Amino acid sequence: SILKNILELYLKNKYLSLSSGFSAEISVFVQMGASVQLDIQTQELPEFDDLYWKNDKSENIVKYTNESKKGKLHSSHKDRVYFNNKTFSLTLKNMQKTDSGLYTAVASGESDNNIVTYRVSVIDAVEAPVLTMNSNGSSSDSCTVNFTCRAHELMIDSSYQNNRCSKEEVTSQINTLILDCSQKSIICNHSNPVSWKEDRINITQRCDDNKKNNSKNETDSSFLWPVVALVAVIILICVSVFLYYRHKKDVLGTKVYLNWELNVFSNLKTIQSQRITIIISASFGHHLSVVWAPPQCIL
Missing domain, CATH: 2.60.40.10 (Immunoglobulins)
Structure with a gap:
């Protein structure tokens, strides 16, 4: 049944x-x-x-x-x-x-x-995505890279660290953007139901190059600091010698100025005053004035 x-x-x-x-x-x-x-x-x-x-x-x-x-x-x-x-x-x-x-x-x-x-x-077929590196840093045992995967109206920001990154995916209508990575590459894939395109970066090469640059910079720095110190010492010695001789020249170069001033009143035919002013100028801006005035007389 x-x-x-x-x-x-x-x-x-x-x-x-x-x-x-x-x-x-x-x-x-x-x-x-x-x-x-x-x-x-x-x-x-x-x-x-x-x-x-x-x-x-x-x-x-x-x-x-x-x-x-x-x-x-x-x-x-x-x-x-x-x-x-x-x-x-x-x-x-x-x-x-x-x-x-x-x-x-x-x-x-x-x-x-x-x-x-x-x-x-x-x-239409999809447009090619663009994968860009924002920053990267490497040490002897690790490599960190921040990057952006972008296509159409879609975008993914992520980072690659210690030879891996998390797989991420965003979708808009029929377009899909996927970001993934392996030990050697970072891959940005843009697709729709009829086509796909990708952009990738060889992360191994980038990390190796960055490590070499860091090592070179450290080596250059180890040679640079002694040179900088030596130049600084030479400059200090030169400045000290210059200041010493300049001070010595100012002390020995004391000048004495003798200034005669004669004021004659022609209407009275009288020498109202005749004085001698001796100005001794020493270094450091100090001076000493000595004034001598003779007795008044009528011509």
Whole structure:
């Protein structure tokens, strides 16, 4: 009884499938300019007189007649369509974005049965991603690199340390950006359903070069410091000698200025004053003035 019920349920479902058709929608992505093959996805077709493929614009792309066993292509699709008379598959060539839409295989007899429906999306190939190093540092036992993986509107910031990094992935609609690394390379992969491109950096070479540069800088520094110290000592000695001789010259170079001032009042024909001013200027800006004035006399 149970077996009978199972058999009846199976036959009922099979009958419903045949009568209603295999109308499950299948999504297909095609790259611009490429071709795509659409199969009927079943070996058990219902009895039919004609089988045709149509699009969502209600255009019959091809019509196959069971009596003649031949398919006839629509005039507007002759150069871009191939129909297989044995498998009933449809191949669309040189796809453009205007070709995106629904494509349905229909078996026509006493009634029309949708065999399969494809939703075809024609898209561009992805653009190449860009992988850039922001900073890196290396020591004798480790290497750390910070980097950015960027493509389209997607971006991943991460770091490589101790010969590994965590795999990261971001998605936007149909575009996916994946960042991964091995012991030798950092890999930035950009993909969509029809194409993929990648950019990679040889991290082993970068780390080795950085270690060599660090070693060279340390060696240069070990030779540089003694030279700097020697130059500093020489400069200090030169400055000290210069200051010593300058001070000695200022002390020995004391100058004595003798200034005579004579004021004569011509109207009175009198020497009102006659004085001698002796100015002794020493170093450090100090001076000593000695003034001598003779008695007044009338000429």
